[in-house]
Amino acid sequence: MGSLFEELESREAAARVRVEELESQIAELTARLEAERETWSRLRVTRETVAEVVAEMSSSDGASAVELPVAAGDQPVRVVGAIMVPHWREGLSVHVLPDVYRDIVEVVADASTPMQAKQIVPRIGLPAVTAKIEGTRGKLKRLVERGWLTEDQPGLFALAHRATVESGEEAER
Incomplete structure (x- = not known):
């Protein structure tokens, strides 16, 4: 009967190795998922913030120029206003x-x-x-x-x- 127990121990060890490998993959995927969620969240907040700023600028000034921040050594980028199409409402021409x-x-x-x-x-x-x-x-x-x-x-x-x-x-x- 010794060989049957040895076979079971061998299979158990192999299963443990597979479980550990899968757990390692899950940990890696969980870390990647969290990093991507963070990136997604930052981009969403940035887009919403920029939309608010552009809307405020266009409602108060129409076509003012904005200088966007750039990496060191690059030329500044000027964006002139944003074309905004307001929603139609009664009395609007x-x-x-x-x-x-x-x-x-x-x-x-x-x-x-x-x-x-x-x-x-x-x-x-x-x-x-x-x-x-x-x-x-x-x-x-x-x-x-x-x-x-x-x-x-x-x-x-x-x-x-x-x-x-x-x-x-x-x-x-």
């Missing part, structure tokens, strides 16, 4: 929008039917190339998110509030 967004809303308002980005691009003075069309599509989507335009069918944009542009035209007079 297109004049609160940055120029390119205002141009887009005015072009869409002048159209009798919903428009595609590729139709809008030449009307706002840009070349009808893929990069400009995609950039304009992003702006159109932002205007939809903020309530200035609607997108009832994919890729077709229309004015959400007629009074928005009309009150803007009255303000120009």
